[in-house]
Amino acid sequence: MAETVFSKILRDELPCHRVYEDAHVLAFLDINPISRGHTLVIPREPAERLEELSEEAAAAIGRVLPRIARAVLAATGATDWNLLQNNGRPAHQDVFHVHFHIIPKHADGSGLGVGWKSSKLQDGDTLAKEIAAKL
Numbered sequence: 464m465a466e467t468v469f470s471k472i473l474r475d476e477l478p479c480h481r482v483y484e485d486a487h488v489l490a491f492l493d494i495n496p497i498s499r500g501h502t503l504v505i506p507r508e509p510a511e512r513l514e515e516l517s518e519e520a521a522a523a524i525g526r527v528l529p530r531i532a533r534a535v536l537a538a539t540g541a542t543d544w545n546l547l548q549n550n551g552r553p554a555h556q557d558v559f560h561v562h563f564h565i566i567p568k569h570a571d572g573s574g575l576g577v578g579w580k581s582s583k584l585q586d587g588d589t590l591a592k593e594i595a596a597k598l
């Protein structure tokens with residue numbers, strides 16, 4: 464995996480505004496927040512994309528995400544928020560080390576804007592079976 468800005472943060476070679484850390488996970492404030500409290504949660508394990516992450520590292524993040532989210536909400540006064548996780552350049556990933564964004568939605572409208580164009584599910588039975596067969 465290529466070196467990223469997050470690898471440097473993990474090795475303390477770059478500063479960050481740290482909000483949580485344990486043996487597997489680090490959380491810190493996003494340097495260009497889209498709303499107050501925008502926080503990044505990353506595994507210490509090096510992996511570019513979520514599907515490459517070990518079950519242990521994924522479980523370690525999953526365990527602490529609700530707790531970190533509660534702390535972000537309590538500190539900022541927000542009640543609503545989004546969890547964003549991008550994989551791949553076309554999916555808006557800029558830093559190629561797995562990370563989860565905790566993004567509070569504030570009363571002033573700041574937060575994640577989602578342009579969501581939905582369609583009608585066409586081949587649900589077939590598709591669900593195809594996906595299940597790959598698990």
Ligand code: AMP
Pocket residue numbers: 468477479492493494495496503548549555556557558559
């Ligand atoms: P993504 O588009 O999902 O890859 O998001 C990468 C995020 O990392 C962006 O929201 C950046 O603002 C954030 N970011 C990049 N460099 C730093 C840094 N040194 N400290 C904190 N956040 C950063």
